[in-house]
Amino acid sequence: MNKKKFKINANFINNYRAYFFLIIIMIIGIFTPKFYTAFNINAVTGNGSLVMWLGLGFTVCLIAGHMDLTVMYMSTFGALLCLGLHSINGLPYIVCILIATLVGVIVGLANGILVTKFLIPSFIVTLGMQFVVKGAMYIYTGGAELSIGKDYAFNEFLNEKLIPFLPFSAYFLITTLIIFIIMIVFRYTRFGRNVYMVGGNLETAWLAGIKSDRVTTLVFIISAAACAFGGALNGVYSGSASITMGEKGISPLMIALTATIVGGTAIQGGKGSVVSTWVTLIAIAFLKSIFKKTEMQVLVIAVILIACVCYETITLYRRNKTVGTRPNLHKEYLEETGKAK
Amino acid sequence: MSEVKNNTNPGPTPKVDTRKTEINKFSLIFNKLGIWVIVILLAVVGMIVSKGDFFSSANIQSILEAVALIGMVSSGLIFVVYAGNMNDMSIPMTMAMSGMMTVQCINFGFPIALLIGLLTGAFIGVINGFMIGKLRANPIIWSWGFNMLLSGIARVVWGGKQLYADSIAKDTEYAQNAAETFYAIARTNVFGIFSIMILVMLVMFVIAWFIHTKTSYGQKAKIVGSNYEVAKFSGINCAKVAMITYVIDGVAAAVGGIFFSALRKTASYENGTGYDFSCVTAVLLGGVALAGGKGSVVGTFGGVLAYGILNNVLSWIGLGTYEKYLVQGLVFLFIVWLNTYSNRKLGKG
Numbered sequence: 001m002n003k004k005k006f007k008i009n010a011n012f013i014n015n016y017r018a019y020f021f022l023i024i025i026m027i028i029g030i031f032t033p034k035f036y037t038a039f040n041i042n043a044v045t046g047n048g049s050l051v052m053w054l055g056l057g058f059t060v061c062l063i064a065g066h067m068d069l070t071v072m073y074m075s076t077f078g079a080l081l082c083l084g085l086h087s088i089n090g091l092p093y094i095v096c097i098l099i100a101t102l103v104g105v106i107v108g109l110a111n112g113i114l115v116t117k118f119l120i121p122s123f124i125v126t127l128g129m130q131f132v133v134k135g136a137m138y139i140y141t142g143g144a145e146l147s148i149g150k151d152y153a154f155n156e157f158l159n160e161k162l163i164p165f166l167p168f169s170a171y172f173l174i175t176t177l178i179i180f181i182i183m184i185v186f187r188y189t190r191f192g193r194n195v196y197m198v199g200g201n202l203e204t205a206w207l208a209g210i211k212s213d214r215v216t217t218l219v220f221i222i223s224a225a226a227c228a229f230g231g232a233l234n235g236v237y238s239g240s241a242s243i244t245m246g247e248k249g250i251s252p253l254m255i256a257l258t259a260t261i262v263g264g265t266a267i268q269g270g271k272g273s274v275v276s277t278w279v280t281l282i283a284i285a286f287l288k289s290i291f292k293k294t295e296m297q298v299l300v301i302a303v304i305l306i307a308c309v310c311y312e313t314i315t316l317y318r319r320n321k322t323v324g325t326r327p328n329l330h331k332e333y334l335e336e337t338g339k340a341k
Numbered sequence: 342m343s344e345v346k347n348n349t350n351p352g353p354t355p356k357v358d359t360r361k362t363e364i365n366k367f368s369l370i371f372n373k374l375g376i377w378v379i380v381i382l383l384a385v386v387g388m389i390v391s392k393g394d395f396f397s398s399a400n401i402q403s404i405l406e407a408v409a410l411i412g413m414v415s416s417g418l419i420f421v422v423y424a425g426n427m428n429d430m431s432i433p434m435t436m437a438m439s440g441m442m443t444v445q446c447i448n449f450g451f452p453i454a455l456l457i458g459l460l461t462g463a464f465i466g467v468i469n470g471f472m473i474g475k476l477r478a479n480p481i482i483w484s485w486g487f488n489m490l491l492s493g494i495a496r497v498v499w500g501g502k503q504l505y506a507d508s509i510a511k512d513t514e515y516a517q518n519a520a521e522t523f524y525a526i527a528r529t530n531v532f533g534i535f536s537i538m539i540l541v542m543l544v545m546f547v548i549a550w551f552i553h554t555k556t557s558y559g560q561k562a563k564i565v566g567s568n569y570e571v572a573k574f575s576g577i578n579c580a581k582v583a584m585i586t587y588v589i590d591g592v593a594a595a596v597g598g599i600f601f602s603a604l605r606k607t608a609s610y611e612n613g614t615g616y617d618f619s620c621v622t623a624v625l626l627g628g629v630a631l632a633g634g635k636g637s638v639v640g641t642f643g644g645v646l647a648y649g650i651l652n653n654v655l656s657w658i659g660l661g662t663y664e665k666y667l668v669q670g671l672v673f674l675f676i677v678w679l680n681t682y683s684n685r686k687l688g689k690g
Contacts, residue, residue, distance in 0.1 A: 114678075123428070124631055127622065131670030135665070135667025136667055138664070257485060267482050299496070299497050302492070309486050
């Protein structure tokens, strides 16, 4: 066992910045009226859960070194499908959610095949797929808003507290559970480690015998299916879904990206954690209840994102400046010649 | 291959090279002409669908007017993609900010307000260029975050309001005239055929073509885009190239934003929403590789035209706005795949 020396420095703060962000928000919350009430915490975590699914999808893809822009429309499509199948076709909720997830799997599969077999960059593929999903969504609903109708049983189940003494809704707890399951899969299974390796260096991973195409496709499937599933649950949780579900206020894609970057996922891939993204998203959800105005929310979130990007960029710039140089050359010369004191 | 390694064989069997030597004709044609093949195809389809009305001057004018804004922004964005920076996500707020600044400064007279709007775009470009060129930030993440920061600043400063040029202009005749001129630029026809917007788009494409092919900057951008390390070690000032790239992009987006707010008669922080994706769609349709160093301005103009003609043809067929998204996405994916495929077949990608 080699013990690491525990030191609080810039590096330590940078590594755990998501947790520090949450702590700071919680401290500010003390001075905000009606912040630490069970109702507020329940509402904030429940309403913030949709973005957690998006953050999950985005982070998973970014770890594998790809960008998934479809996440936002995928979740909206999932919600619309679930509610539409239930209220129009009269299917039970479990079947509806399964079908929505299946559609997510199909979209993820298409993304993965286009990226790995047709060799188109993931940014372009998901950009095009974004339009396809948006169009499919419009065709399915015709632009109308869908609601859950008169069957409130499942809605009430998602809204009520599963554990009596904790002020969290069942929807939030399901979200948390799945995020932790995916964290365990990514950290302790062979597939998860392969994803990190593919993201870190695709060629090395391929030479090491990892079926990189299959891993990448699976990652896209996980991302899209999780978003569709979460969106379907969100549709039931909030009771209605419309095409502009995700577009009110700040774009959820933007928040997912912010949380992914602030949570410490490397932009080039191969590093990051789903749980850090989740923590950041909780912090952002609480931040929204502190700053009530949308204008201030956007500004504060943007400043945090920019600060993180700037810090990372400047660190990398400084490191790259000294690569291949000998900054202590003069000192070495003095020591060699014995002139150093 | 396994036969060669097998020791029991009496001798190595002569290898037969089964690789194809002739070049794929289709790929060659598509690689040379690029998007113009698609443009001609779409035009033919449009002819059939519209029963001959497609080439009427009114229809062509409507196609060009619909893509004028995208064309203006794309003529600057092509350099960003070409120099290997993937995409500039700060285009929406560059457009919105320049429009808002122009409207806010309308009291100083129209030319000065226009200049201030363009300078806003250039200033945003300088910041982008410094961060991405000098400090090597990730282009997409930085410009996306910067877009959000600008959006926050614009929302806080103007309180989320919409700006109207005629209500901001003072009661003096000079200011009112400036506001009227501002509204008029998006509505005036030159020679009775082309509106100013179309003319400006064409002029901007000509300027972009000139910069791209005739200046040393264009050549440097190609090397920087195709291989950054090679460019660095052959003595090119990569930071300077990125700076110029983003200034061009910012100014082009500012022109687009000013025309946008003149056309809508309002300036607000929501003005350019969606232009980041639609413009990069047009640029990628034109055969510019996302990895950089490949593509041309003529191709991008073709991509912009294809975007407009596709919309027009779909309208002739009778599809609504909603169904158009689906077809657009599928066509976009297909054309980009065709681009990468033909490049790969010719050993270029």
